[in-house]
Amino acid sequence: MSHIAPKSLYVGIFAALMVLTVVTVAVAYLDLGAFNKVVALGIATFKASLVVLYFMHVKYSSRLTKLVVVSSLFFLAILLALTMVDYASRGFTPMPPSLQ
Amino acid sequence: MDATHAIPAVHYLNATHGLKSWLLTKDHKRIGILYLISISIAFFLGGLFAVGVRLELLTPAGDLLQADTYNKFFTMHGVMMVFFFLIPSVPAVLGNFLLPQMLGAKDVAFPKINLLSWYIFVIGMSFTLFAMVAGGVDTGWTFYTPYSAAASNTNVVPTALGIFIAGFSSILTGLNFLVTIHRMRAPGLTWFRLPLFVWAHYATSLIQVLGTPVVAITILMVFVERAFGFGIFDPTRGGDPVLFQHLFWFYSHPAVYIMILPAMGVISEIISTFSRKTVFGYSFVAFSSLAIAVFGFIVWAHHMFVSGISIYAAMVFSFLSFSVAIPSAVKTFNWTATLYKGAISFETPMLYVYGFMGLFLIGGLTGLFLATLGTDIHLHDTYFVVAHFHYIMVGGAIMGYLGGLHFWWPKMVGRMYNEFLSRLSALLVFVGFNLTFFPQFVLGYLGMPRRYHMYVDEFQVLNVMSSAGASVLGIGYLLPAVYFLWSLKKGAPAGNNPWGASGLEWTNSSPPPTENFHVTPVVTHEPYEYTPHVAREKHVV
Amino acid sequence: MQQQKEAVTLGMWVFLLTEVLFFGGLFTAYTLYRIWYYDAFAEASKSLDLFWGGLNTAVLIGSSLTMAFAVRSAQTNHRKATVNWLIATMFLGAVFLGVKVIEYADKFEHHHVPGPNFIWESAHEPAAGEAPVEAAHTPRTMSAEQLQRTTQIYFSLYFTMTGLHALHMIVGIGILATITWMASKGRFDEHYYAPVEMSGLYWHFVDIVWIYLFPLLYLVERHV
Numbered sequence: 001m002s003h004i005a006p007k008s009l010y011v012g013i014f015a016a017l018m019v020l021t022v023v024t025v026a027v028a029y030l031d032l033g034a035f036n037k038v039v040a041l042g043i044a045t046f047k048a049s050l051v052v053l054y055f056m057h058v059k060y061s062s063r064l065t066k067l068v069v070v071s072s073l074f075f076l077a078i079l080l081a082l083t084m085v086d087y088a089s090r091g092f093t094p095m096p097p098s099l100q
Numbered sequence: 101m102d103a104t105h106a107i108p109a110v111h112y113l114n115a116t117h118g119l120k121s122w123l124l125t126k127d128h129k130r131i132g133i134l135y136l137i138s139i140s141i142a143f144f145l146g147g148l149f150a151v152g153v154r155l156e157l158l159t160p161a162g163d164l165l166q167a168d169t170y171n172k173f174f175t176m177h178g179v180m181m182v183f184f185f186l187i188p189s190v191p192a193v194l195g196n197f198l199l200p201q202m203l204g205a206k207d208v209a210f211p212k213i214n215l216l217s218w219y220i221f222v223i224g225m226s227f228t229l230f231a232m233v234a235g236g237v238d239t240g241w242t243f244y245t246p247y248s249a250a251a252s253n254t255n256v257v258p259t260a261l262g263i264f265i266a267g268f269s270s271i272l273t274g275l276n277f278l279v280t281i282h283r284m285r286a287p288g289l290t291w292f293r294l295p296l297f298v299w300a301h302y303a304t305s306l307i308q309v310l311g312t313p314v315v316a317i318t319i320l321m322v323f324v325e326r327a328f329g330f331g332i333f334d335p336t337r338g339g340d341p342v343l344f345q346h347l348f349w350f351y352s353h354p355a356v357y358i359m360i361l362p363a364m365g366v367i368s369e370i371i372s373t374f375s376r377k378t379v380f381g382y383s384f385v386a387f388s389s390l391a392i393a394v395f396g397f398i399v400w401a402h403h404m405f406v407s408g409i410s411i412y413a414a415m416v417f418s419f420l421s422f423s424v425a426i427p428s429a430v431k432t433f434n435w436t437a438t439l440y441k442g443a444i445s446f447e448t449p450m451l452y453v454y455g456f457m458g459l460f461l462i463g464g465l466t467g468l469f470l471a472t473l474g475t476d477i478h479l480h481d482t483y484f485v486v487a488h489f490h491y492i493m494v495g496g497a498i499m500g501y502l503g504g505l506h507f508w509w510p511k512m513v514g515r516m517y518n519e520f521l522s523r524l525s526a527l528l529v530f531v532g533f534n535l536t537f538f539p540q541f542v543l544g545y546l547g548m549p550r551r552y553h554m555y556v557d558e559f560q561v562l563n564v565m566s567s568a569g570a571s572v573l574g575i576g577y578l579l580p581a582v583y584f585l586w587s588l589k590k591g592a593p594a595g596n597n598p599w600g601a602s603g604l605e606w607t608n609s610s611p612p613p614t615e616n617f618h619v620t621p622v623v624t625h626e627p628y629e630y631t632p633h634v635a636r637e638k639h640v641v
Numbered sequence: 642m643q644q645q646k647e648a649v650t651l652g653m654w655v656f657l658l659t660e661v662l663f664f665g666g667l668f669t670a671y672t673l674y675r676i677w678y679y680d681a682f683a684e685a686s687k688s689l690d691l692f693w694g695g696l697n698t699a700v701l702i703g704s705s706l707t708m709a710f711a712v713r714s715a716q717t718n719h720r721k722a723t724v725n726w727l728i729a730t731m732f733l734g735a736v737f738l739g740v741k742v743i744e745y746a747d748k749f750e751h752h753h754v755p756g757p758n759f760i761w762e763s764a765h766e767p768a769a770g771e772a773p774v775e776a777a778h779t780p781r782t783m784s785a786e787q788l789q790r791t792t793q794i795y796f797s798l799y800f801t802m803t804g805l806h807a808l809h810m811i812v813g814i815g816i817l818a819t820i821t822w823m824a825s826k827g828r829f830d831e832h833y834y835a836p837v838e839m840s841g842l843y844w845h846f847v848d849i850v851w852i853y854l855f856p857l858l859y860l861v862e863r864h865v
Contacts (some may be wrong), residue, residue, distance in 0.1 A: 048852050055848075082416075
C-alpha cells in the first residue's frame with residue numbers, strides 16, 4: 001500500500017469508534033426488545049468496517065485483498081447460517097402428543 | 101523424448117550434505133522428501149492398526165481383541181490415516197516438490213514457513229504417537245461428544261492436541277500454495293495455461309485455510325471441557341453434543357475434498373501424458389476443482405442425518421449433497437473424453453489412473469445412496485459407509501497418490517524403478533483393494549454395523565474375503581518401498597523427461613537443480629500440447 | 642521487493658482469513674446458546690463489570706490508533722516516531738491484559754469459573770445478607786435451577802472467547818516487541834516497512850474480535 005493516509009484521517013476514525021462505543025453502551029440501556037441485538041451487532045459491524053477499511057487500508061488495497069476479506073465473511077456466514085437452519089427448523093414439526 | 105539422459109553432477113539432493121542441511125533446508129523439494137518420509141511412517145502405523153481390525157474380524161466372536169482395545173485400533177487407524185497420511189499426502193509431498201517447478205519459480209512464496217509447517221507436522225504426529233503409546237484413544241476418529249469430552253478415560257487430550265497442531269501444518273501449506281500460485285507464476289504463465297495439478301492444489305489450499313481453523317477451535321473446545329471442566333458440549337449443563345458434530349463436520353467434510361482434489365490433479369497430468377492428448381474440457385476441469393471446493397462447504401450435515409437434526413435441515417443438506425457430485429462427474433466425463441482417440445498406453449502411472457477411474461466412480465455413486473435420506477437411515481453407521489469412503493479415499497485418493505509417486509519418482513530421484521514390479525504392485529493393489537472393500541458394501545446393506553468387533557455368523561464369509569483382500573492389498577503397498585529404495589542405487593538414469601510429458605517440471609534435469617531452473621522460463625504455449633497421431637506412428641513410450 | 646511485499650501482504654490476509662473462521666466456531670456456539678438460554682446469558686452478562694469492559698474497549702481502539710500511527714511513521718521514514726508509537730501500542734495492550742487479570746480474578750473470587758466450583762446466585766435469590774434484587778423487567782422463563790446450570794455455558798464461552806483473544810494479544814505484543822527492536826535498529830524505511838504493516842494488520846484484527854466480543858458478552862441485556 002503506497003497510499004499514505006493523513007494522520008487526521010486516523011484520528012477521525014478513532015473518534016468515530018469511540019463515539020460508536022458510547023452509543024452501543026447507551027442503547028444497551030434502552031429496551032428495544034429484539035432490536036437490541038440488531039443494533040448492537042450493527043454498530044459493531046460498522047466499527048469493524050471502519051477498522052478494516054481505514055486502519056487496515058483495505059479501501060486502498062488490491063481487489064484480491066478485498067476478495068479475501070469478503071470470502072472470510074462469506075464462509076463464516078455459511079457456518080452460522082447452515083448450522084442455524086438445523087436449529088431454527090427443529091420446532092417446525094411438533095412431536096406427536098404421545099411422545100411429548 | 102529428451103537427449104539429456106545422464107544424472108547431473110550437482111542437483112538438489114547432493115548440492116549440500118549432512119543432516120543439518122536437510123533439517124534446516126528451505127528447498128521445497130527437500131521438504132517434500134521430508135514429508136514423504138513422515139507420512140510413510142504414518143501410513144505404515146495406520147496400516148498396522150488396520151491389520152489388527154481385519155484380523156479380529158476374521159471371526160464373528162470378539163475373540164482376538166477386547167471391545168475397548170478394538171475401539172482403540174479403529175480409532176487410531178482412522179486418526180493416523182486421515183490426519184497424518186491422507187490430508188498431507190499429495191499436497192505435502194508432490195505439491196511441495198512440483199508446484200514451484202510447474203510455475204517456473206525457484207521456490208514457494210515462504211520457504212521458511214514451508215519448513216516450519218513440516219516441523220509442526222512432526223510435532224503434532226509426535227503428540228498423537230505419544231497418546232498411542234500411552235494407551236490409545238477409543239472415541240473413533242470423529243471424537244463425538246459427550247463421550248470424548250467427558251466420559252472416555254483414554255488419551256483424548258494428547259491425540260486431540262496432536263491433531264490441533266498438525267492442522268496448522270495444513271493451514272500453512274495451503275497459505276503458502278495460495279500465495280505462490282497468485283504471485284510467483286513465470287512470465288507468460290496465465291491462469292489458463294496452468295497445469296490442472298496447479299488448479300487442483302489451488303482449490304485444495306482454499307479448503308485448507310477455510311476449513312481447518314473450524315476443527316481447530318472445535319478441538320480446543322473439547323480440550324477445555326476435558327482439561328478445565330468447562331461445559332460447551334456438556335448435556336448436563338445444557339450443552340448440545342450435536343453442536344460438536346456441526347462444527348466438526350464443517351471441516352471434516354471439506355477435508356475429504358482436501359484428500360481427493362490433489363489426487364484428481366495428479367490424474368489429469370498422468371492421463372494426458374499417457375494418452376498423448378490434452379485434457380478434454382480443460383476449463384471445465386479447472387472450474388470443477390473450484391466448484392468442489394466451494395460446494396464441499398455446504399453439505400456437511402449429511403453425516404448427521406440420524407443425529408437428531410431437523411428433517412428440514414436434512415432435506416436441505418441432502419439436496420446440496422447431490423449437487424456436489426456434479427463437478428466430480430464433470431471431471432470423470434472429461435477424463436474419459438481425454439482417453440477417447442488418444443494414443444493410450446499402460447505404464448504404471450497410467451495403471452493407477454485406470455484403477456482410479458473405476459474405483460472413484462463406484463465410490464462417488466455409492467455416496468449418492470448415503471446422500472439420499474431414506475436409504476441413509478438404513479445404511480448409516482454400517483459397513484456400506486465404510487466401503488463408500490474407502491473406495492474414495494483408497495481407490496481414489498491413494499491410487500492418485502501412488503500414481504503420482506510413480507509418475508514423478510524419476511524426476512525426484514533421477515532414476516527409473518523396475519517396471520514389472522511396479523505394474524505387479526499396481527495390480528495387487530487393485531485386486532486386493534476390491535477384494536477388501538467390495539464385500540463391505542454387501543455387509544453394510546445386510547446390516548452389519550461399523551465399529552463393532554463382533555458380528556452375526558452369517559456375515560463371516562464376506563468378512564473373511566475382506567480380510568484376505570487386505571493381505572493382498574498390504575503386499576501391494578509394501579512392494580513399492582522395495583523397488584523405490586532399490587531404484588535409488590540401481591535404477592536406470594531417467595533423463596529430463598522419461599515419459600515425454602509436457603509441463604515445466606520436465607524441462608529441467610532429473611533430479612532438478614536446487615534453484616529449479618538456471619534461467620527463468622517464459623511460457624508461450626498452452627498446456628498439454630501432445631499429438632496422439634504422431635505418437636501412434638512413432639510408438640513413443 | 643514489490644513482488645515480495647505483495648506476497649507477504651496476501652499471506653497475512655489469508656492468515657487473518659483463517660483467524661476469522663477460527664473465532665467463528667466460538668461465535669457459532671455463542672449464537673446457538675444465546676438463543677436457547679437467553680435468560681442465563683442476560684443474567685450472567687449483567688454480572689460483568691461494564692466499567693472494565695468499556696475501558697478495555699477504549700484502550701484497544703486507542704491501541705489501533707497508535708498502531709496506525711506507527712505504520713504511518715515507518716512509511717514516512719520516521720524511525721523514532723515509529724518506535725514510540727509501537728511502544729505506546731504495546732503499553733495499551735498491556736493495560737488491556739492487566740484489566741483482564743482484574744476481571745478474571747473477580748470471577749474466580751465469585752466462583753463464576755465453570756466447573757466443579759461454580760456457584761451461581763440467580764437474581765431471583767439474592768445471596769445471604771444482600772438486599773433483595775429487583776425483578777427483571779423482562780419476565781424470566783427459566784427456573785433458578787436451570788439458570789444455575791446454563792450460566793456455566795455462558796461462562797465457558799466467556800472464558801474461552803476472552804482467553805483465546807487474550808492469548809492472541811500476548812502473541813501480538815511479542816510480535817510488536819520484535820518489530821520495535823528492529824525499528825530501533827533502523828531496519829525500516831519508506832521502501833521497506835512491510836513487517837510493521839503486517840503486524841498492524843494482525844493487531845487491528847485482534848481489535849476487531851474485541852469489537853464483537855464486547856457487546857456480545859457485556860451488553861446482552863442491560864436495560865432495567
